[in-house]
Amino acid sequence: MENDKILILDDEQIVIEAITKHLSRRNYEIYSGKDGKEGLVLYHEVNPILIILDLRMPVMDGVEFLRKINLSPADSCSVIVLTGHGSDEEMERCFELGISAFLRKPFNIYELLGIVSHSIALKKVELDLKAELIQRAQMEDELQRYRNHLEELVEKRTVELQNTNDMLQKEIVERTNAEKHATRSLRDKEVLLREIHHRVKNNLQIVSSLLDLQTKYIKDPSTLDMFKDSQNRLKTMALLHEKLYQSDNMAEIDFAKYLTNLLDHLYRSYCIDTSCILMSTDIDKATIGLDTAVPCGLIVNELVSNSLKHAFKGQQGGRLSVSLHKLDDGQFKLTVSDTGVGLSDGIDLKNSKTLGLRLVNALVIEQLEGTLEFDTNNGTSFWIVFRELKYNTRGTKDDR
Ligand SMILES: Nc1ncnc2c1ncn2[C@@H]1O[C@H](COP(=O)(O)OP(=O)(O)O)[C@@H](O)[C@H]1O
Ligand SMILES: [Mg+2]
Incomplete structure (x- = not known):
């Protein structure tokens, strides 16, 4: 020092x-x-x-x-x-x-x-x-500068946060509006779709009624039969549209309920006494889209109609069984069998001269892309294995 x-x-x-x-x-x-x-x-x-x-x-x-x-x-x-x-x-x-x-x-x-x-x-x-x-004055000076700087930063950040907040608020309002709009539009479309299914069903019923009126002028029993078959085919499809507009999502049908309704209708249509031809059903709970349900419904209509019309001719009575099971690999197995007289030998479904069985064959092979087998020992049994059809939005079949 x-x-x-x-x-x-x-x-x-x-x-x-x-x-x-x-x-x-x-x-x-x-x-x-x-x-x-x-x-x-x-x-x-x-x-x-x-x-x-x-x-x-x-x-x-x-x-x-x-x-x-x-x-x-x-x-x-x-x-x-x-x-x-x-x-x-x-x-x-x-x-x-x-x-x-x-x-x-x-x-x-x-x-x-x-x-x-x-x-x-x-x-x-x-x-x-x-x-x-x-030194203290310098420190205070520096502290004051630091405080000023901090205040500036806080002010700037506050403005930034306020801006972000405003933007977010705006976005929330926009999104909420868009969501409301989308919900409204979806609801409108649902109403419209329900209305369309309702009208399709009504129109099918009108056609059925027209056929009914026409039968008054027909005397030939086999022509009358054909008219009745056609009416039942129309009813089969009308029932599907009815089930669709009653369903929650309008895309899928509760197939168990549909089949039960269809069977009731066919029994009534052919005036069958249920104590005479007993009906037993074993149907898994399943929802199926319209594209699969239409061919499926038509197939059941043809097979059950045949059993009710032809199987028990000259017999006291018997049993009709319908079952639908979902298999482990996701396919469905539909069975219609009766304890009636059985099909005549050598029947060829593909080249059948009558429309019913030919229709069944075409619907299984071409529409459902499934397999069809039948057995005529002890009555008649048909069983069909198929997969639910998946359609894309343009209505063409997806690769499966
Ligand atoms: N479950 C059945 N039991 C007995 N015969 C049947 C059965 N199903 C079909 N058939 C016979 O096969 C024929 C062809 O049937 P189908 O093609 O449905 O024509 P349709 O019912 O109009 O006669 C029937 O006429 C009937 O003789
Ligand atoms: Mg038939």
Whole structure:
């Protein structure tokens, strides 16, 4: 650490030497001048922490020197006046000019040493305090800048968040509107579709009624039979459209319910007594789309009609069984069997001269792309294995 610098200004060399001798021993760095003018030069050059100042000096006296250096409490230097002649007025003026102690000659060197070390210690404390104050002011400045910056950031972020929020709100409103619109449009389409199925069913029934009216003019039993078959085919399809507009999603039909209704209708249509020809059904719960249900319904209509019309001729009665099972591989197995007289030998479904069995064969092979087998021992049994048809939106068959 650097030694503290002391500047002695006195026109008496002997005073300078006496003080220098004592101060040097205490590790101070001593500079000296014989008047105020020299003192000013040294003061600016050396920047001492303490000045020991005589008042009466040639060229420039102590008071003039004090005026020139214009001491203020914030300065890094303090001044002790050491004079042989100072009046009380001069002492007062010197204190006004910022000195810290006033000693008269002749002086006690130890008293001076005490005042010197005390003044230097006090100045150092002052300087430390000043440095600390400056540092604190700087820190506060920096803190304020940081706070301002932070406030700016918060403000900017708030604006950004507000904008994002506004955008999101707008998007939510847009989406909600779009959703409402889509729901409304879907509901409208559902209503429309239900209406279409209803009308198709009604139209099929009208055609059926027209056929019914026409039968009044037909006398030939086999032609009448053909009309009845046609009516039942129409009813089979009308029933499907009825089931569709009653269903929840209008795409799939509860096939078990549909088959039960169809069988009831056929029994009524052929005026069959259910205690005479017993009916047993074993139908798995399954929903099937219209594309599969139409050929399936028509097949059941043909096979059950045949059993009711032909199987029990000349017999007391018997049993008709219809079953539908979903197989493990996802296919369906439909069985229609009766305990009647059985088919005549050598029947060829493909080349049958009659429409019913030919229709069954065509529907199974071409529409359902399934397999058809039958057995004529102990009555007649037909069984058909098929997979539900999957249609794409344009109504063409998907690759399966
Ligand atoms: N379950 C059955 N039991 C006895 N004979 C049947 C049965 N199914 C069909 N047949 C016979 O096969 C013939 C052809 O049937 P089909 O092609 O449906 O014509 P349709 O029923 O109009 O006579 C019937 O006329 C009938 O003699
Ligand atoms: Mg038939």
